Amino acid sequence: MEATVVRTGTEGKTWGGGNEPLKASYGKMMMWFFILSDALTFSGFLAAYGFSRFKFIDSWPIADEVFNHFPFLHGVDAPMYYVALMTFILIFSSVTMVLAVDAGHHMKKGKVTTYMFLTIIGGLVFVGSQAWEWKNFISGEYGAVTTKGGNVLQFVDGEGHRVGLADIAVPIAGDRVEHEANNGIWFDEGKDLPTYSLEEVKAGFIQNEDLLIRTQQLTEDGDKTILSREESLLKLNNEAVGTVEGANLVQNEYGSPLFADFFFFITGFHGFHVFSGVIINIIIFFNVIIGTYERRGSYEMVEKVGLYWHFVDLVWVFVFTFFYLV
């Protein structure tokens, strides 16, 4: 090795190389470079979300009404409790991570192992929770009617409580049956039949005098506008074109499809970061167990993945605020 080192005669001089003016190692500096650029990516996403929201500022979905599920509490309106719990899990996994880094400074292999393990568990629980949130969002709750202008109309009863399509629709016999490949020679593709057709919903709405329509438009108090019975009937007859249940990249029963798009993109991108963080943590965890860093004499690698892990937590703090609170 000695032979390959080129001596320049500038060792120890300012531009001689090997200087650390910021007193941070190369690896840590590069991790900060990455984190900063990644922070700009995330802020690009969140600012784009803000852009779309400002564009539809008086008709944006209300997050409290969208994310109000809690495990084992079916039908209970629990706005934000679950996402608050997820935030706690992530913050706590950040704490165990920083404890692992701290134990690494003192070269305590056993403690680093334990704390790394807890961090991985926390990360997995968080990703699982996010998957559950996605599942609820995709399958939807009440369903809505879509309009020509690309908006949705939701249904409420006289007291303003939401009513689902399932409770409104009256079955109509002789509707179109789903066309499938096995009963058509020239079958290419067919549109999926909705659970409830627009005609069934309309018929049910006319029968039940109590029902009213809720539009996307927000009132001055920040609630959704509820139309009178006459306006509701008029709107349903003139503008409705179909039904929608749940949310995907094209349709969203909660309101603007952009809300769903950004939800999937931002929480998905963040979830992907958590997932890769867990993978990296697992690799480092096994390196700790087999004693790589013990032999190296420094647990700086744990510190570097720790930086990444805290960054994921940092991003979540912002996603939590801008998606669920504001």
Next chain:
Amino acid sequence: MAHDTTHQHGSASKRIWTVFGILSVVTIVEVILGIIKPVFLTDTFLLGMRLLNWIFIILTIYKAYYIAWAFMHLEHETKGLRRAIVWTSIFLISYLIFILLTEGGYIYDVYKSGYVAWDF
């Protein structure tokens, strides 16, 4: 650097738990405010935004400060590194947010009062 931070032995874990306490309390306050939504906070506007939203954003930045300073060890880095990270991001992100939100507000006005029909 690793050995720079090791000189203050016992205090590190105490600091960690303090920060965890702060982050938890702030999160709980945010959730409580988000659920009860006090009327005087939602009806008071400051610079075009509800007071409640200002509170949420300030509390978020407060949390971000603790995560970056305590968990990401920025408080033990050199001033140069810290400033390079913090001011770069603050400047670029504020600019991005300013320009996109202004544009979003403008498009809202066009939809609302301009000659573009988008709900028909």
